Amino acid sequence: MARRRDAEVAIQCTDLSIARASARGDAARVIDGVDATLPHGGALAVLGPTGAGKSSLAAVLAGADEPGLAVVGGDALVEGIPVRRPGRAHRVHTYLTGYLAQGAGARLPSRLTVEEVISAPITSRSRKVDKRALAIRVAALLDELKLPLGLNVKYPYELSAGMRQRVAVARSLMLEPRVFIADDLMANLDISSRDAVLDALRRRREAYGMSTLLVGNDREAVEGLGARVLVLRAGHVVAFGESVGDVLWSPNVEADHRLIAS
Incomplete structure (x- = not known):
């Protein structure tokens, strides 16, 4: 956890450019020259x-092993760890970062029980685990996210889409991450489930300063976490603001409020 103390901010992107390779083998820039900062607890x-x-x-910021995706310019630091060439620190990066990928709830491993799915961030790192303590931790997360405790022995295909999404959220919070990165956080969630997820994130921010990066256009999530706003178009930053209602557009682009959360 020393890197957490050494890092001045949770995430720092400096002229970051990212390319994605196509099936034909050529690569196109999907992020071009992005500068952004996420403070601790922000x-x-x-x-x-x-x-x-x-x-x-x-x-890229989550350290996900996604084929064809590469940093081709600039860099970004996540809790002080460079995403471009993390080396041995990659394991620390993924330990400190909870990642909810887009569609994560729909892609849960069908052969694992809910308890095994949520426990995976721990069991995949070490075979020596206290099974009782692990079960208690899983039960606490299920309760926190308003999921029935009996769900731990069920399989993902037995759950509704909203339940699967919350199981995916629980898995990404299992290690009490310092940075939580969520792509389409509120997918398939009803009102009470949304409140439970937002409350879980706010509790961690207040308890130990967890930082949150949201991807998507869900206004409720943005406002519920008091998030600052960064607007992208074709890989470029075109607007920034302290909230969805206070956005400053780049002088060389025409303001388009359809790009902001609705």
Whole structure:
């Protein structure tokens, strides 16, 4: 956890450019020259239309092993760890970062029980675990996210879409991450489930200063976390603001409020 103390901010992007390779083998820039800062305990929402590069940015900052995605310019630090060439620190990066990928709830491993899915961030790192303590931790997360405690023995295909999304959220919070990166956080969630998820994130921010990066155009999530706003279009930052209602557009682009959370 020393890196947490050494890092001045949770995330620092400096002229960051990201390319994605196509099936043909050529690569196109999906993020081009992005500068952004996420302070410890803060929240930042990355908004914009489909194809703006939001998901690619989230995946790189989370340290996700996504084929074809690479940093081709600039760099970003996540809790002081460079995403471009993290080396041995990559394991620390993914330990400190909870990542909810887009569609994560729909892609839960079908052969694992809910308890095994949520426990995976721990069991995949070490075979020596206290099974009783792990079960208690899973039960606490289920309760926190308003899921029935008996769900732990069920399989993902037995759950509703909203339940699967909350199981995916629980898995990404299992290690009490210092940075939580969520792509389409509120997918398939009803009102009470949304409140439970937002409350869980706020509790961690207050308890130990967890920082949150949201990707998507859900206004309720942005406002619920008091997030600052970064708007992307075609991989470029075109607007920034302290909230969705206070956005400053770049002087060389025409303001388009359809790009902001609705």
